[in-house]
Amino acid sequence: MLTTLPIEETSYSGNLLVLDEISKLLCKGKTSIDAKKGLAACGIPIVGDQLTHSRLAHLKELRSNDINSYERLQWLLPSFGWFHLEMTLANAILTTHRGSPESHGFTRSIHQLGTKGLPENNKKPYFHTVETLLDVELKARVQALWLWVTGKKSIRDVYNLLDTPQGPEKMLGCAQRILDERTSTAAIKRLEDDNKGNDEVLRDSSLCTRDLLLYSQVRKVTRNGDVGHLEALLPRLALSFKGANCSNYSSMLLEYMLWSKEAPPGVR
Numbered sequence: 001m002l003t004t005l006p007i008e009e010t011s012y013s014g015n016l017l018v019l020d021e022i023s024k025l026l027c028k029g030k031t032s033i034d035a036k037k038g039l040a041a042c043g044i045p046i047v048g049d050q051l052t053h054s055r056l057a058h059l060k061e062l063r064s065n066d067i068n069s070y071e072r073l074q075w076l077l078p079s080f081g082w083f084h085l086e087m088t089l090a091n092a093i094l095t096t097h098r099g100s101p102e103s104h105g106f107t108r109s110i111h112q113l114g115t116k117g118l119p120e121n122n123k124k125p126y127f128h129t130v131e132t133l134l135d136v137e138l139k140a141r142v143q144a145l146w147l148w149v150t151g152k153k154s155i156r157d158v159y160n161l162l163d164t165p166q167g168p169e170k171m172l173g174c175a176q177r178i179l180d181e182r183t184s185t186a187a188i189k190r191l192e193d194d195n196k197g198n199d200e201v202l203r204d205s206s207l208c209t210r211d212l213l214l215y216s217q218v219r220k221v222t223r224n225g226d227v228g229h230l231e232a233l234l235p236r237l238a239l240s241f242k243g244a245n246c247s248n249y250s251s252m253l254l255e256y257m258l259w260s261k262e263a264p265p266g267v268r
Helices: 012-026 033-040 050-062 082-096 106-113 127-150 155-163 167-183 185-195 200-224 227-243 247-262
Strands: 044-048 076-080
Touching (some): 012 044, 012 050, 044 050, 076 082, 082 127, 082 200, 127 155, 155 167, 227 247
Parallel strands (some): 044 076
């Protein structure tokens, strides 16, 4: 982990300055040809947000005809950071399902809960405020689904089902029904076909719950470091970002998926 450098990283020239500082640190301050050759023989991943990934990838293209592998930046392996992706996904879900005070979107919940820091004109709210809102929304929506599927009046009554002889088996069947009828893409498609768009509230609620479950899944899998699970989520995340008008992140994930198939196993 390197220290933060007082260099702007929005421009290509700024990113080149950062790479120069990083190479000096990796070469222990040496700038000799041998030191650069040693660095060029390595593959060094540099992780950042989508803008950093885009700038570094394009820099490699701009310098593809330079005189040696060091100057061509062949040692540079730009990659996106999962925490940056998590933040972007949270903001995309908030924007997509914000709605109005009269609808059943997040704005209604924000007003009812008295949540501060999420005004409608705040395009980049504090991430942990968004995170807390999404956690509360997901918990409330999942509990409501369990009440719906079991016909119970309280969550305590749902828990009590586990103490009955057939309780665990029944709970498993209920969970499968929630997935099949309310929280999967197939369920949403079925709702659209059956209702012909008449019950938009139910459809929108199912869409929101599905997206919240994806966000929760990304968070838990990232924290557990389950790389295979993260890789399996990439196609779905690329589609989600495309649908949320985050085309830069969608394109980045598609490029990463292609690169990961072509890269040597050790580098991959």
